[in-house]
Amino acid sequence: MSDVARQLGVSRTTVSLVLKGDGDRYHINAETQRRVLDKVAELGYRPNYFARALNLGRTGTIGVVLPEVFETYMAELIHGIEDVLYPAGQTIMLSTSRFDPDLERRSLEQLAHRGVDGLLLVFTCPFGRPRRRAAHVADLLRGPLPTVLVDRYHPAVDSNRVVQDDEGGARAAVERLVQQGCRRIGYVSFDLDITSLAARFRGYKGALRAAGHRYYPERVVLLHERNPAATDLRDALAALGRRRDRPDGFLVTTDGLGLKTARLLEGQGLRIGEDVHLARFGTDPEHFTSGMWLVEQPHLEMGRAAARLLLRVLESAEAPAGRAPLEHVVLAPTLRWSGPERGGDA
Amino acid sequence: MSDVARQLGVSRTTVSLVLKGDGDRYHINAETQRRVLDKVAELGYRPNYFARALNLGRTGTIGVVLPEVFETYMAELIHGIEDVLYPAGQTIMLSTSRFDPDLERRSLEQLAHRGVDGLLLVFTCPFGRPRRRAAHVADLLRGPLPTVLVDRYHPAVDSNRVVQDDEGGARAAVERLVQQGCRRIGYVSFDLDITSLAARFRGYKGALRAAGHRYYPERVVLLHERNPAATDLRDALAALGRRRDRPDGFLVTTDGLGLKTARLLEGQGLRIGEDVHLARFGTDPEHFTSGMWLVEQPHLEMGRAAARLLLRVLESAEAPAGRAPLEHVVLAPTLRWSGPERGGDA
DNA sequence: ATGAAAGCGCTAACAG
DNA sequence: CTGTTAGCGCTTTCAT
Numbered sequence: 001m002s003d004v005a006r007q008l009g010v011s012r013t014t015v016s017l018v019l020k021g022d023g024d025r026y027h028i029n030a031e032t033q034r035r036v037l038d039k040v041a042e043l044g045y046r047p048n049y050f051a052r053a054l055n056l057g058r059t060g061t062i063g064v065v066l067p068e069v070f071e072t073y074m075a076e077l078i079h080g081i082e083d084v085l086y087p088a089g090q091t092i093m094l095s096t097s098r099f100d101p102d103l104e105r106r107s108l109e110q111l112a113h114r115g116v117d118g119l120l121l122v123f124t125c126p127f128g129r130p131r132r133r134a135a136h137v138a139d140l141l142r143g144p145l146p147t148v149l150v151d152r153y154h155p156a157v158d159s160n161r162v163v164q165d166d167e168g169g170a171r172a173a174v175e176r177l178v179q180q181g182c183r184r185i186g187y188v189s190f191d192l193d194i195t196s197l198a199a200r201f202r203g204y205k206g207a208l209r210a211a212g213h214r215y216y217p218e219r220v221v222l223l224h225e226r227n228p229a230a231t232d233l234r235d236a237l238a239a240l241g242r243r244r245d246r247p248d249g250f251l252v253t254t255d256g257l258g259l260k261t262a263r264l265l266e267g268q269g270l271r272i273g274e275d276v277h278l279a280r281f282g283t284d285p286e287h288f289t290s291g292m293w294l295v296e297q298p299h300l301e302m303g304r305a306a307a308r309l310l311l312r313v314l315e316s317a318e319a320p321a322g323r324a325p326l327e328h329v330v331l332a333p334t335l336r337w338s339g340p341e342r343g344g345d346a
Numbered sequence: 347m348s349d350v351a352r353q354l355g356v357s358r359t360t361v362s363l364v365l366k367g368d369g370d371r372y373h374i375n376a377e378t379q380r381r382v383l384d385k386v387a388e389l390g391y392r393p394n395y396f397a398r399a400l401n402l403g404r405t406g407t408i409g410v411v412l413p414e415v416f417e418t419y420m421a422e423l424i425h426g427i428e429d430v431l432y433p434a435g436q437t438i439m440l441s442t443s444r445f446d447p448d449l450e451r452r453s454l455e456q457l458a459h460r461g462v463d464g465l466l467l468v469f470t471c472p473f474g475r476p477r478r479r480a481a482h483v484a485d486l487l488r489g490p491l492p493t494v495l496v497d498r499y500h501p502a503v504d505s506n507r508v509v510q511d512d513e514g515g516a517r518a519a520v521e522r523l524v525q526q527g528c529r530r531i532g533y534v535s536f537d538l539d540i541t542s543l544a545a546r547f548r549g550y551k552g553a554l555r556a557a558g559h560r561y562y563p564e565r566v567v568l569l570h571e572r573n574p575a576a577t578d579l580r581d582a583l584a585a586l587g588r589r590r591d592r593p594d595g596f597l598v599t600t601d602g603l604g605l606k607t608a609r610l611l612e613g614q615g616l617r618i619g620e621d622v623h624l625a626r627f628g629t630d631p632e633h634f635t636s637g638m639w640l641v642e643q644p645h646l647e648m649g650r651a652a653a654r655l656l657l658r659v660l661e662s663a664e665a666p667a668g669r670a671p672l673e674h675v676v677l678a679p680t681l682r683w684s685g686p687e688r689g690g691d692a
Numbered sequence: 693a694t695g696a697a698a699g700c701g702c703t704a705a706c707a708g
Numbered sequence: 709c710t711g712t713t714a715g716c717g718c719t720t721t722c723a724t
Contacts, residue, residue, distance in 0.1 A: 010710075010711090011710060011711045011712085012711090013710070013711065013712085014709085014710060014711085017710095026709070026710085027709055028709060028710080029709070032709090032710095051716085053716095054716045054717070054718095055715075055716040055717095056716090057716085
């Protein structure tokens with residue numbers, strides 16, 4: 001910056017002011033302003049990020065933390081976030097927690113340490129129902145860093161959040177299975193202490209009740225780990241398959257589990273879509289149809305909504321009026337048939 | 347830091363020195379050092395990232411830029427990178443180019459602006475054979491920022507790089523197809539100006555020749571865009587299918603294209619693994635077997651190797667001896683059968 | 693063995 | 709309208 005000032009024979013203040021767009025407010029010669037801008041372009045000058053951050057206390061950077069990045073899920077979410085944040089002149093710093101709460105805490109600290117202005121977080125939930133639920137997330141939410149929770153929220157601390165209507169999605173899926181003639185609908189899920197899954201479970205039970213079916217806990221399979229080599233799902237489905245009242249339909253709450261369930265049932269000699277009907281949360285990869293009903297989640301829109309909300313929060317934090325009230329955004333999932341064999345937009 | 351110093355009645359220099367580990371070199375009282383460390387822990391003090399970066403010119407952060415993040419491919423790469431960089435005390439800043447060279451350039455600039463110490467880059471190649479090949483990548487490589495290219499490299503500028511043996515992988519796949527009895531092996535790929543794909547093509551042609559087969563350009567299908575809705579592949583395969591000498595095997599160079607090819611051939615009434623044999627670069631998702639030969643790429647190891655190489659480069663950049671010579675690491679892919687119907691470790 | 697002081701590159705209040 | 713000045717929080721000579 002000194003270079004620019006020196007070469008133009010003006011003071012650094014002048015340059016700084018012009019660059020900041022305050023040139024007019026300080027009645028700086030239009031001609032001078034042009035010369036400064038030109039010189040800056042000529043020299044390719046950009047204010048030093050650290051010096052700027054050091055005394056502005058702002059970086060123009062948003063931190064995004066996700067459990068993983070390799071699922072289509074996350075990719076769409078990120079795209080949605082970028083769609084909104086880039087045009088707003090913000091940059092993104094991405095981190096993953098790999099489903100590990102400790103790593104997540106470290107990622108969050110790293111981002112805070114690097115001075116992100118705000119945080120977008122899909123947080124990781126441990127298996128089971130542990131006593132200490134995501135204490136670091138609770139701390140974060142109570143802290144000063146503007147944060148928007150995505151896809152799931154903390155049950156004990158209110159916060160800005162963007163989620164989908166998991167309960168409604170599950171209900172719609174079960175209703176559809178009932179329409180297909182299913183009379184004994186089972187449920188397969190991870191045993192995670194997470195609001196989205198809890199909502200799906202409520203939806204499942206609610207829809208059963210509404211359809212005049214009874215809820216049988218035996219038909220619920222909860223997996224206690226993410227290990228793909230585990231045989232717990234196989235064992236549970238085998239046990240269910242031996243019963244006289246074996247389920248003729250399943251609602252599965254996640255992508256991978258849905259495909260695994262289909263494969264195991266086929267292994268039992270059942271034909272998916274004939275002997276047993278399946279619905280799952282998730283989306284089929286390109287060039288592949290699973291023959292299931294899909295509760296497709298509006299991830300792109302979710303990312304956009306979350307980013308927009310965060311920008312609003314950031315803005316209101318600037319304003320002297322003080323903090324805006326917390327916002328809850330709920331998006332609707334779509335029920336879609338995936339498979340050439342039956343109706344729908346396969 | 348002033349707080350720590352004041353509460354202990356020492357100067358900020360002392361604290362700084364101790365924190366930097368230079369306490370002993372400056373003969374600072376062991377007792378004093380302990381007190382400083384304790385106080386720091388007690389107060390949860392951490393040096394300000396920006397102030398530090400501002401006069402150190404280092405951040406302890408590595409930039410990673412990938413075309414996309416949602417493929418298992420990238421996830422493994424990232425895991426490999428993290429495996430090495432985290433224990434080394436480095437942090438990662440992740441960015442994506444979304445297959446867009448302009449976005450990529452901007453991502454690289456952003457990272458440089460944020461003071462990353464080094465860069466790990468899987469760069470994006472445009473379709474076709476454009477005259478100006480990745481000029482920004484060339485500039486980057488000529489610049490001062492330590493950079494390791496991953497999975498592909500720039501044909502015009504030598505650089506540190508970690509790639510796989512694409513030619514060998516393609517050759518092995520073709521050899522296997524020949525063993526399976528294929529006599530007319532086709533080739534499906536994107537028409538990208540990229541070293542890895544060029545190597546695969548060489549491997550394909552070389553293996554044909556070695557097996558005493560002739561190379562027929564008609565059997566090569568090159569796609570000119572990434573649009574999943576495009577019908578170019580369908581059309582090309584249909585045309586090939588009508589020929590008397592229709593291919594009885596295909597080598598496909600990417601994951602998605604491989605699955606799409608399989609699906610289209612099935613649509614022609616062909617049975618994969620019987621009427622036509624397929625090999626592709628890529629990996630089947632969990633709980634899914636495609637009935638193809640897979641050239642599985644060592645992405646995890648690739649990430650690790652790239653990170654290790656970058657650390658080496660960083661270290662040698664510190665050393666007064668000057669820059670180390672450029673290194674090229676080549677890793678071997680694995681040929682694997684995916685499908686329960688045939689031998690192999692399905 | 694420890695303190696004082698300069699400076700990294702920038703912003704912003706203040707005086708002219 | 710422009711220049712001077714005092715930090716932002718830290719590292720690093722250089723004295724003592």
